[in-house]
Amino acid sequence: MINSENEIFFSESFPFWKALSSDEKKLINNNTELKLYKAGSTIHDSTECTGVLLIKSGELRVYILSPDGREVTLYRLGSGSTCLLTASCILKNITFSVMVDAEVDSEVFLISSSAFKELKNKNIQVESFSNDIINCHFSETMWAMEQILFTSFDKRLAFFLLEQSEEKKTETLNFTHEYIAKNLGSAREVVSRMLKYFQNEGIVSLARGSIIIKDRKKLEELK
């Protein structure tokens, strides 16, 4: 159920909102829940048809998951953004599935798939909004893929280490190889192999659970 304060948020987030009839608004009102998700919790699992998400506050991460548990981040969504791939059951020809986690504590409006579908079938503006959102998701996904496929891994790893070192103001980064892999959309073994190569080149030294930057200049040249 949406209260009047939230209705303002709906009208700002959904360009079609003002064109809805009172019955259509009621349909959404009666089929929407405001949910709170803790940082790190999973909002949508690829096996379900969770519904359409409208993010009130916080940040969500949309990613794909390999059979062996590797994650590749497609894009992130902030306040005012809509996620439709969490309702892929109502989207014709969408045959893949994604995972969605809360990156920080987040407030999310969850609109039931069936109510949204009914509205989409009735109202051309809702249909058109949905298609615009899907095109957006497609474009953002392609951007992420191009980054992963076309920027060579040594460059991306060098960039990541330097960025983290500057942010944390330290030469010693306490990261597991698994953690770096997740962040760079790669596999743990690939990260380990490249770090070993960096170590052989005298760029970093490796200890259990940490990476120490030894030659910042060489690392910067790799970028």
Place this chain on the structure above:
Amino acid sequence: MINSENEIFFSESFPFWKALSSDEKKLINNNTELKLYKAGSTIHDSTECTGVLLIKSGELRVYILSPDGREVTLYRLGSGSTCLLTASCILKNITFSVMVDAEVDSEVFLISSSAFKELKNKNIQVESFSNDIINCHFSETMWAMEQILFTSFDKRLAFFLLEQSEEKKTETLNFTHEYIAKNLGSAREVVSRMLKYFQNEGIVSLARGSIIIKDRKKLEELK
């Protein structure tokens, strides 16, 4: 201009065709060309807005191109298929661009972007068809990406070498590392490094311009 034989093909390929008014059909008729493309030729370059393609015969390959010339195949389209990403200028929120080549000699109907856009804006069935096609392209792209990102490269290379060796009935494959990289959506250096590893393991031996399978059993175990 579409003749009556081709009109049958249009009505079979476009689910909206029969619902068009005679004026709408005329709009398409007057803005469509049948073009012949030789195998290997480029039909669509990412910088242009070529138009909507309907493939009469042959096969097209849709791919993305890195700044340094690497190709990653997204999907292939055969007879009766429509390609919309070649008209991305008329698609809201599609901000990436693809390349399209003819894989074999192909006959392609090229519908002008502006005529298709006019039809799409007028006719809800055309709009809906377009969105279904985009969702299809999105799903096929995700499938390709999951293959590239989630299947480890040694497996994919082993699979490729065995498949080619069986197809060509030889243990000696005359492939450049560049050629293999293109086919597997990888970089030449990655292919070279993995082939060197295979050589060290006694699985293949490498000579200028060719790869000789030495231990088929080990290669099959990698798959």
